Amino acid sequence: MRYWLSFALFLSVLLALVMLVAAFVAPGAGVWWAMVAVALYVVFVVLDLVPPGRQLHGPATPEHPALVTSEELGLPDSPDYVPGPLSRARLRSALPATNVLQSNTAPFSAAAAAPPAATTGAAVAAPGIRRRPPAFDRFMAVVVIGMVSVVALVLLFVRMVSGGGGNQVPGVSTNATETAGHATATPTASPEPTATHMPSPSPTPTATQSPTATSTPTSSSTPTRAPATATPTRTGTATQQPPAPLVSGTWEFRDTVTQGSDRGESFEFTVTLTESRGVITGSGDGLTFNGERIGNNVTLRFTRRGGSGLFVLRLQGDTMTGTFTDDGADNSGTAIARRDD
Structure with missing residues (x-):
């Protein structure tokens, strides 16, 4: 024992x-x-x-x-x-x-080999071990x-430490992506007022205030290192970027699911969008859209029967590319839209 x-x-x-x-x-x-x-x-x-x-x-x-x-x-x-x-x-x-x-010094004999009858508190089974x-x-x-x-x-501590769901991580990353999309849309809007204030007699303070408001390192370093004559040249390049084509028209969307229950599948649909002063509305194939355009960044929220979702797109000529999230079907992936009018 x-x-x-x-x-x-x-x-x-x-x-x-x-x-x-x-x-x-x-x-x-x-x-x-x-x-x-x-x-x-x-x-x-x-x-x-x-x-x-x-x-x-x-x-x-x-x-x-x-x-x-x-x-x-x-x-x-x-x-x-x-x-x-x-x-x-x-x-x-x-x-x-x-x-x-038997005694350690006694000679061995067959008669002595038989152990005596056990008593209460009997001796132990081997030399060197006593009764405990x-x-x-x-x-x-x-x-x-x-x-x-x-x-x-x-064991209880291990269960508490190892417990907790990890399914919220993709949602957090998706929200971070959407937030990043809106964050990138904010500095893009800065060239438009810059282009508007270009004729003003003080273009240099305007360029200095723009990187401070947008907190973009690239924008702040460009006017600092470039001479005064180079600043209008780069500003002129930025002036050509905002006049992107309006979103108004018919667009053919193709969504490819990379995460979710329909992973690997693609969906196509056609919608008609209308833009007025940066506000976008539209519908098509059972979807209703509303969103906004800031520069070349387009954000579209859609609703349909059984769910809703979000598109974060980049406008490049007659094409818009980006990502989508469908909360109703628990899917997300890449999206591309081409003008079809």
């Missing part, structure tokens, strides 16, 4: 330490780490490489017992070390016909119960 209690004690300590480490390193793999550690510990105990097993000195002799006792190690009076499975097998083979209850005090079992029971409680708490 003492051997198994000792085994349970060391096993509980090892399992608790492994689970604590695994909870911080890889919560999902904590159970597998514990199984590997337990398997290795069982193998080491069978081979007497770790406690509670002990290696033998060598063959047992009357002058040299097979096992180490507490007195030989200079330890206080406490229960002696318990042999592991391998040590006990070696002990039986080392003392094939010796009566362990009753308090030892109670002490070990309390320790084992405490360690089992610790392991239970560790």
Whole structure:
């Protein structure tokens, strides 16, 4: 009984330490780490490489017992070390016909080989091991119960750490993409007022205020490094960009689903859009659109029976390219629209 209690004690300590480490390193793999550690510990105990097993000195002799006792190690009076499975097998083979209850100096005889009748508090099964005090079992029971409680708490902690859904991450990234789309649309609108204020006598302050408002490093570095004569040249290039063709007209959309239940499929539909002062409305194929255009950036929100969604597009001549999100069908992917009028 003492051997198994000792085994349970060391096993509980090892399992608790492994689970604590695994909870911080890889919560999902904590159970597998514990199984590997337990398997290795069982193998080491069978081979007497770790406690509670002990290696033998060598063959047992009357002058040299097979096992180490507490007195030989200079330890206080406490229960002696318990042999592991391998040590006990070696002990039986080392003392094939010796009566362990017999004196170490008495000669062997067949009559003396028969053990005496067992009594209360009988002697132990091998030299070097004494009867354990009753308090030892109670002490070990309390320790084992405490360690089992610790392991239970560790398992609960691992479950709490490893819990939580990761399905919200794609939604966050989608919102970040949409936010980035609106953020890029804001600086694009700055060339339009710049083009309007070009004839003003102070173009340089206007260029200085534009990068400050849009917080765009490229825009701020361009007027700083370029001379005063080069600034109108680049501004003229920006002036040619805003007059993009209006969105009004018939467009043929093609959506390709890259994430969601319809992944890998494509959908085509035709809609008619109307733009007035940057505000876009339209409909077609069961869809109703409303949105806005800022420079070459187009944002379209659509509704249909059973759901709604969003297009974030870039206008380039007679083509619009970008991404879409369909909340009703839980799909998202790439979108391309071509003018069809």
